[in-house]
Amino acid sequence: MDSRLERFTVPERVTHWLVAICYVYAGLSGLALWSRAMWWLAPVMGGGENLRGWHPIAGVIFALLLAMQFRRWAAQMKLDADDRKWLAMSGRYAMHDEHGVPESGRFNAGQKMLFWLQSTSAIVLFATGAVLWFPEVMPRGLRLISILVHPLAAVASMGGIIVHIYMTTVVVQGALHAMTRGYVTEGWAKSHHAKWFRQVTRQ
Amino acid sequence: MQTVAKLIDTTLCIGCKACEVACQQWNDQEYTLGVFQNTYQTMPDLAPNFWNLIKFNEAEINGAQSWLMAKYQCMHCADAGCIKACPSPGAIVQLGNGIVDFNRDNCIGCGYCITGCPFDVPRLSPKTKKVYKCSLCSDRVAVGLEPACIKTCPTSCLTFGSRTDLKFLAEKRAEELKADGFTQAGVYDGPGVGGTNVIYVLKHADQPETYGLPKDPHIPWTVSLWKGPLKWLGNAVFLGGILTAVLHFVKFGPKEEHHRG
Structure with missing residues (x-):
């Protein structure tokens, strides 16, 4: 039997899934507020009035988590020379032709980019969301900017999340299991994160 | 159905505030103590329970001190920024007669309408978490009565009627004022928002800001951008993303574990 390696610790997994729950609520309720074509989501998300109250609260919890x-992860997400090469060859990675694509550490360059995209968009969403939360006290100029920038950041973030969900549930078999149960097989680690595999098996 | 309108001939306003009282009474507003700010103005600004305010503007025009009184309330725009920004279908409606009115059961209190309004009119009540503004007394108009403010105005500064008629009257009045020496007299009815159903006659139409009115009201460009191109960008990202994933799966499928030599 293939021996197991711990991929994500309990705190890492708990935080990830709490973040995900808040993201899904804030995202779907946000879609309802964003466009009347998506208003059918409002009754599902608690009804218009509740949704208006809960969307920003979900956003604040999301931001804290x-x-x-x-x-926890920022230090591990710095891009190195191999990562930049990986990004330049990401087309080949996507087509499963990985010859010449540099090996990855604990996170590959795509995951790192997702991390920075989500962190940046979260800061923007938090700042503009705070403005939109209290229209009666916030200056008009800030509200006018926020009403445009808040959904813009959300579109960028959700674009990244679509890729993230597809990659982790369909493309890289075992990735979802790594985030739910916490471990992967050695073969999986060697195959997808070879540098990380050598790191954790060296000692 | 013909479009109704309210004509405000600011040159006939004597600042009696009868319209404020009539508005408060007809709409059964909760009493709030006014704020004294060294002016005759009742309140510094519109409020959730105060929809109709006479602004007592003091301005120096051509070296002369002028006291420009102007009634301020919802302008009932043809192209209404509040409706454009509102996420909740049916919360703000445009009636067949042009009145822009709230259906407060559907209002979720997000306040987007406040940001969408070029005239900064709607007000969010912290108590009910709903938004309020002048309804042009849609309940009165529906049964053939004129709005309360107009009913009570003692100087015929306010007139109610069909928009076409009132626009004609307003232009005529502006011509009279010009003949009287107010060369900058004119009509203010927001062409940038498709025309407002509240029409002003101003002595100094070249400087509406001195009356507390925006110079060239438009739906804010950020709201238009959000409700226009951004929506298509979003559609492209969401649908494009999902479609790309499906196509990728069909063509390439999942990754297989491999062991590099």
């Missing part, structure tokens, strides 16, 4: 996740 994401800040924890950021502290």
Whole structure:
């Protein structure tokens, strides 16, 4: 039997899934607020009045949890020379032709980019969301900017999340299991994160 | 159905505030103590329970001190920024007669309408978490009565009627004022928002800001951008993303574990 390697610790997994729950609620309720074509989501998300109250609260919890996740992972998410090469060859990675594509550490360059995209968009969403939360006290100029920038950041973030969900549930078999149960097989680690595999098996 | 309108001939306003009282009474507003700010103005600004305010503007025009009184309330725009920004279908409606009115059961209190309004008119009530503004007394108009403010105005500064008629009257009045020496007199009815159903006659139409009115009202460009191109960008990202994923799966499928030599 293939021996197991711990991929994500319990705190990492708990934080990730709490972030995900808040993201899904804030995202779907946000879609309802964004466009009347998506208003059918409003009754599902608790009805218009509740949704208006809960969307920003979900956003604040999301931001706090994401800040924890950021502290935990930021140092591991720095891009190195191999990552930049990986990004340049990401087309070949997507087509499963990985000859010449540099090996990855604990996170590959795509995951790192997702991390920075989500962190950046979260900061923007949090700042503009705070403005939109209290229209009666916030200056008009800030509201006018926020009403445009808030959905813009959300579109960028959700674009990244679509890729993230597709990659982790369909393309890289075992990735979802790594985030739910916490471990992967050695073969999986060698195949998808060879540098990380050597790191954790060296000692 | 013909479009109704309210004509405000600011040159006939004597600042009696009868319209404010009539508005408060007809709409059964909760009493709030006015704020004294060294002016005759009742309140510094519109409020959730105060929809109709006479602004007592003091301005120096051509070296002369002028006291420009102007009634301020919802302008009932043809192209209404509040409706454009509102996410909740049916919360703000445009009636067949042009009145822009709230259906407060559908209002979720997000306040987007406040940001969408070029005239900064709607007000969010912290108590009910709903938004309020002048309804042009849609309940009165529906049964053939004129709005309360107009009913009570003692100087015929306010007139109610069909928009076409009132626009004609307003232009005529502006011509009279010009003949009287107010060369800058004119009509203010927001062409940038498709025309407002509240029409002003101003002595100094070249400087509406001195009356507390925006110079060239438009739906804010950020709201238009959000409700226009951004929506298509979003559609492209969401649908494009999902479609790309499906196509990728069909063509390439999942990754297989491999062991590099």
